[in-house]
Amino acid sequence: MIRSVSFIFLPLALVSCVSPPGPLEMTTDEYMKAVDGPPVTGRFVKMDFRVHVSSGKFPAREEQDEEIMPSIVARYGQASKIEIIRESIYPTSYDPAAAAEDPVMFPVTPANPTVFEMKPVGWTIEAKASRKGPFIALKGEVRFVEETGVSRVAAGAGPLMTPDGKRIVVTENLIQFPRFGEFRTPFTLLMLPGKTYTFEISHPVKGTKIDVVATPYTSG
Numbered sequence: 001m002i003r004s005v006s007f008i009f010l011p012l013a014l015v016s017c018v019s020p021p022g023p024l025e026m027t028t029d030e031y032m033k034a035v036d037g038p039p040v041t042g043r044f045v046k047m048d049f050r051v052h053v054s055s056g057k058f059p060a061r062e063e064q065d066e067e068i069m070p071s072i073v074a075r076y077g078q079a080s081k082i083e084i085i086r087e088s089i090y091p092t093s094y095d096p097a098a099a100a101e102d103p104v105m106f107p108v109t110p111a112n113p114t115v116f117e118m119k120p121v122g123w124t125i126e127a128k129a130s131r132k133g134p135f136i137a138l139k140g141e142v143r144f145v146e147e148t149g150v151s152r153v154a155a156g157a158g159p160l161m162t163p164d165g166k167r168i169v170v171t172e173n174l175i176q177f178p179r180f181g182e183f184r185t186p187f188t189l190l191m192l193p194g195k196t197y198t199f200e201i202s203h204p205v206k207g208t209k210i211d212v213v214a215t216p217y218t219s220g
Contacts, residue, residue: 047072047138051066090119123143
C-alpha cells in the first residue's frame with residue numbers, strides 16, 4: 001500500500017495584523033472624536049470584505065486578476081465563516097502495480113487507488129465582531145488554499161524476465177499525489193463603523209490586500 005501522507009506540503013505563512021502600518025491605523029483625531037461619541041447599538045453587524053489579487057504568476061494556474069467581494073450579517077459575538085471554495089477530491093492511498101501471473105494475457109495489474117480525501121481549495125474568511133463603546137472590534141482570519149503541483153512516486157511493476165534472460169520493467173506506473181499551499185492571515189481590528197480598513201494578507205501573489213468594513217445592521 002502506498003500512501004500520500006508524506007507528500008502533501010502545507011506551508012503555513014502566518015502574518016499577525018494586530019498592529020499593522022498604513023491605512024489600518026486610526027488617527028489620534030479620529031479616536032478622540034469617536035471615543036466620546038455614542039456607543040454602537042443593535043444586535044447585528046454587517047461585515048463586507050473585498051479581496052483583490054493583482055496580476056501575478058500563480059503556482060498552479062495562469063496569470064490573471066482575481067477579486068472577491070463577500071459579505072455577511074451576524075450577531076455581535078457570533079463566530080461567522082464565509083467560504084468561496086471548490087472541493088478537490090484526490091486519492092491518498094494506492095495498492096501498487098504488480099506483475100500478473102500470466103504476463104502474456106495480462107502483463108501488469110495497474111496501481112489502484114483505495115482511499116480518497118477532500119481538501120477545500122479557495123478562500124475562507126472567519127470573523128467575530130463585538131461592540132466596544134463607539135467602536136467595533138473585529139477578530140478573525142483570512143485563509144487561502146490552492147494546489148501547487150504534484151509529487152510523483154514510482155510504483156513500477158516487474159521486472160519480468162524475457163525468454164533470453166533480460167530483465168524488463170513492464171511499466172513505470174508513476175503515481176501522482178497533489179501538493180497544497182495554505183496561506184493564513186489572522187487579524188484583530190478596532191474599527192470605526194462604516195470606515196474601510198485595508199491590510200496586506202499572505203498569498204502566493206505578493207501585495208494581495210483585503211478591504212474590511214463593519215457597519216451596524218438593522219433589518220428595517
